[in-house]
Amino acid sequence: MPRWGMVIDVKRCIACWGCTIACKEEHFLPPGVFWNRILIGETGKFPSSRKLIYPILCNHCSDAACVEACPTGATYVRVDGIVAVDDKKCVGCRACLVSCPYQQRTYYDQTVKDREYFPGQGKTAMELIGEKLYPFKLGTVIKCNFCMERLEEGMKKGLVPGRDEDASPACVNICPVNARIFGDLDDPDSVVSRLIMEKKGKQLKKEFGTEPAVYYID
Amino acid sequence: MKDKIDDLEKNMFPSDGTGLKPYEWMVRPTAQTQWIDDKGLFLWLAFFSSEIGAGLYFMSLFHEYRPGIILGWLITLILGGTIHVLYLGNPFRAWRMIMKPNTSELSRGVWIIGIFALLGFFQMTSQGGFNIVFNFIMGILCLLIISHGFVTMNVIRALPAWSSTMVLPLSLISGIWVGSQLLQMMFVMGGSGVLASGMEVWAKVFFLIYLICVLLYVWGTYHADKIAKESIVIQLKGKLSQIFYIGVGGVGLVIPALLILIMWEGNINGFLLFLRLIAVLVGDLALRYTIMKSAVYKPLF
Ligand code: SF4
Ligand code: SF4
Numbered sequence: 001m002p003r004w005g006m007v008i009d010v011k012r013c014i015a016c017w018g019c020t021i022a023c024k025e026e027h028f029l030p031p032g033v034f035w036n037r038i039l040i041g042e043t044g045k046f047p048s049s050r051k052l053i054y055p056i057l058c059n060h061c062s063d064a065a066c067v068e069a070c071p072t073g074a075t076y077v078r079v080d081g082i083v084a085v086d087d088k089k090c091v092g093c094r095a096c097l098v099s100c101p102y103q104q105r106t107y108y109d110q111t112v113k114d115r116e117y118f119p120g121q122g123k124t125a126m127e128l129i130g131e132k133l134y135p136f137k138l139g140t141v142i143k144c145n146f147c148m149e150r151l152e153e154g155m156k157k158g159l160v161p162g163r164d165e166d167a168s169p170a171c172v173n174i175c176p177v178n179a180r181i182f183g184d185l186d187d188p189d190s191v192v193s194r195l196i197m198e199k200k201g202k203q204l205k206k207e208f209g210t211e212p213a214v215y216y217i218d
Numbered sequence: 219m220k221d222k223i224d225d226l227e228k229n230m231f232p233s234d235g236t237g238l239k240p241y242e243w244m245v246r247p248t249a250q251t252q253w254i255d256d257k258g259l260f261l262w263l264a265f266f267s268s269e270i271g272a273g274l275y276f277m278s279l280f281h282e283y284r285p286g287i288i289l290g291w292l293i294t295l296i297l298g299g300t301i302h303v304l305y306l307g308n309p310f311r312a313w314r315m316i317m318k319p320n321t322s323e324l325s326r327g328v329w330i331i332g333i334f335a336l337l338g339f340f341q342m343t344s345q346g347g348f349n350i351v352f353n354f355i356m357g358i359l360c361l362l363i364i365s366h367g368f369v370t371m372n373v374i375r376a377l378p379a380w381s382s383t384m385v386l387p388l389s390l391i392s393g394i395w396v397g398s399q400l401l402q403m404m405f406v407m408g409g410s411g412v413l414a415s416g417m418e419v420w421a422k423v424f425f426l427i428y429l430i431c432v433l434l435y436v437w438g439t440y441h442a443d444k445i446a447k448e449s450i451v452i453q454l455k456g457k458l459s460q461i462f463y464i465g466v467g468g469v470g471l472v473i474p475a476l477l478i479l480i481m482w483e484g485n486i487n488g489f490l491l492f493l494r495l496i497a498v499l500v501g502d503l504a505l506r507y508t509i510m511k512s513a514v515y516k517p518l519f
Contacts, residue, residue: 041245041519052519056244065376071315071325091311094252095324101376103244103515107252139307204518208375 003081003183004063004146005159005213006172007195008055012179015040015053019180020173023057026147026170028130031115033106036145038169047106055179057171058083058104058144059204059212066105075141081213082146083186090140097141101208105143108136147171166198185213234260247448247514250377254510260305262510265367266503269389273397274404275338276360281413282348286401291338294331294363303308323373327366334359364393367506377513379449383443384435385509391431395424399495406488412478421494426473432471432505449512458508458515466508472502 006055015038018089023036036055039054061067066075069084075096076090087094088113097105106112115134116123123131141152147169154160161167162183172180183192191216195201253261271293278286303309315325316332323420334356341347368389371380398420405414440450451460477494481487 039244039518040519043519054518056518065374069324069374070324071318071322071328072295073321074314089307089314091306091314093306093311093315093324094258095322095370097252098250099374099376103248156377185511205516 001079001186002161003186004060004151005081005183005185005192005215006146006169007181007183007192007201007215007217008028009179009181009217010052010054011218012177013038013053013055014177014179018174018176019055019176021100021172022174023144027129027212030112030127031117033108033112034144035104047130051198054204056102056104056204058146059102059210059214060146061210061212063209063211065208065210069075069095070097070208071095078148080151082148083143084145084148085141085143087137087140088194090137091145092139092141092156094141102120102212105141108140108142109138136162152209162203174198234424237377244515244518246346246517247445248517249452249511250513250515253371254507257305257307258297258510260301262431262506264298264301264305266299266506267301267372268366269364269393270396270400270499270502271295271298272334272360272363273393273395274400275397276357276364277392277401279348279353279357279360281401282353283401283404284342285408286404287338288342289400289404290360290397291335291342295335299331323366323370325371327363330359330362330366334363361390361393364397365389371510373511378446378513379509379513382435382439382446384431384438386432389434389504391424391428392505395428396498396502398424399491399498403491403495406486406491410508411486412496415484418481418486422478425478429471429475432466443514445514445516448514452512452514454507456512459514461504462508465504466501469497473497474501 009177010130010169017038019036020036022023024034024143027035029035037056039052039056041052041054043050043052047175060081062077063080064075064077064083067077070076071093072089072091074086074091076086077083092107093174094107097107117127118124121211131173151161156163157166161169162172162181165173168182169180172182181191181195183190185196187193195217199217201217203212203215252258256450271290271337273290274293275290277285278284278290302311306312312328315328318325319329332354337352337356340440341352359417365386366384371377372385374380398417402414402421405411436450436453441447453460474494474497477490482492491518
C-alpha cells in the first residue's frame with residue numbers, strides 16, 4: 001500500500017495562488033475557508049533579509065495531533081497515510097482543530113455555510129452547485145483531504161497519483177512551475193522519496209513530533 | 219466604495235479565526251479562538267461548572283455533608299452537562315464519545331463523569347454511603363473531574379501556554395478552593411456556624427496554595443518557551459491585561475486576601491463570606507478565561 005506525501009520546492013514557488021484557488025474550486029470551499037494557503041514571511045534584517053514563500057496545507061501527519069485529540073475516532077489516518085474526517089462520527093467538539101499545530105482545520109457551521117462570495121447578492125450558481133456536488137455536514141470539522149476522491153477515481157482507472165492529472169491533487173495539477181510533487185513516500189524510488197533524500201526535505205514544526213507527510217525543499 | 223471593500227474583506231476574512239488572510243497564516247503567533255470565542259464560551263463555562271461542582275462534592279466528603287454532595291453532583295451534571303451540550307449543539311453527540319474511551323482525553327472525561335454520576339447517586343441515596351472506601355473512590359473521581367478541563371487543554375501540544383506544568387496543580391487547587399468556599403457558605407446558610415468557623419483555617423491554607431500556584435503558573439509559563447511567554451505577555455501587558463489585573467488579581471486574589479485578614483481570628487461573618495465566595499468565583503472564571511484566551515500557536519518563521 002502506498003503512503004501518499006508531497007514535496008514542495010519553495011525556490012520554485014512564485015506565489016501565484018493557483019493552488020489556493022484550484023483547491024477552492026475543487027472542493028467548493030465557502031468564503032473564508034482555505035485548505036491551501038501561501039504564507040509569505042521574512043527573516044533577517046535589511047539588507048540581508050530574505051523573503052520566504054511557503055505554500056501550506058494539511059500535512060497528513062502520520063503521528064497527527066488531530067487524530068490523537070479526536071474523542072470519537074472521526075479523524076483517522078487511512079492506510080494510504082491520508083488523514084481524513086468521517087463526518088458521520090464527528091461531534092463538532094473541535095478538539096482536533098485546536099490541537100493542529102499547523103491550524104489547518106475549519107469548523108463548518110451555519111455561519112460559514114451562509115457566507116456568499118458576493119455579499120448581499122445571493123449565492124452564485126457555482127456556489128449552489130457546490131453545495132449539492134460536494135456537501136459538507138453542518139457542525140463538523142473540514143480540512144484538506146489530498147483530493148482523495150480524485151486519487152481513488154483515478155486509481156480505479158489504472159492511473160498513477162503524482163504522474164497522471166486525473167489521479168493527482170488539484171493543487172499539484174495547477175502549479176505552473178511544478179513546485180508541488182506528489183507521490184508514494186514508502187517507495188524509495190519514487191520522485192518524492194528521491195527529492196527528500198537528495199535535497200534533504202524538511203518538515204514544518206518538526207518539534208511537535210507529528211511526522212508530516214509534506215516536505216519542503218529549496 | 220470604501221464601505222463595500224470593507225464589507226467584502228469582512229466576508230472573505232471573517233474575524234472568527236477562519237478570517238486570517240491566507241498570507242498572514244502562521245507568520246506571527248495567532249490565538250486559538252474555537253475554545254473561547256462565540257460558542258466556545260460555553261466550553262469555558264462548562265469546564266468551570268464541572269470544576270466547582272466536583273470541588274464542592276470533594277470538600278463535602280470530608281464532612282460527610284449530604285446537602286453539599288447533592289448540590290455538587292447537580293452542578294457537575296446538570297449545569298456542567300447542559301452547558302457542554304449547548305457547546306456541542308446536539309445532546310446525542312456525546313454518545314459517540316462514550317463509544318471510544320480509548321481515543322482521547324475528552325472521551326475519557328465523559329466516562330469519568332458517567333461513573334461519577336452513577337456512584338454519586340448511590341452515595342447520596344444509600345444509608346451507608348459514607349464509608350471510607352466509597353469516600354476514597356468518590357474523592358479520586360472528583361479530583362479527576364476538577365482537573366478534566368485543564369487536562370484536556372494540557373495535552374494539546376500545539377499551544378505551549380496550555381502545556382505548562384503548572385496548569386494541572388493550578389486547576390486542582392482552584393477547584394478545591396472554590397469548593398471549600400461554597401461549602402463554607404452552605405454551612406453558614408444551614409446554621410452550622412461552628413463548622414463554617416472551623417473551615418476558616420482551611421480557607422487560609424487553600425488560598426495560600428492557590429496564590430502560590432497562580433504566581434508559579436505565570437512565572438513558569440513565562441520562562442517555559444518563547445510562545446508560552448507570548449501568552450503571558452498577552453495576559454499581563456496585552457489585550458487581556460484588564461481582565462487579568464482586575465479579575466484575577468483584584469477580585470480573585472486581593473479581595474479574598476483582605477477578607478481572610480479581616481476574619482483572621484475565626485470570627486466569621488455571613489456577609490463577608492458571601493462576598494468572598496463571589497470574589498473567588500469571579501476570580502476563577504477570569505483566570506480560566508485568560509488562560510484559554512491567551513493561548514497562541516507558534517508561527518512558522
Ligand atoms: S496538519 Fe494538522 S490537521 Fe493535518 S494531519 Fe497534521 S495535525 Fe492533522
Ligand atoms: S470535531 Fe469531529 S473530527 Fe474533530 S475532534 Fe471533534 S469529533 Fe473528532
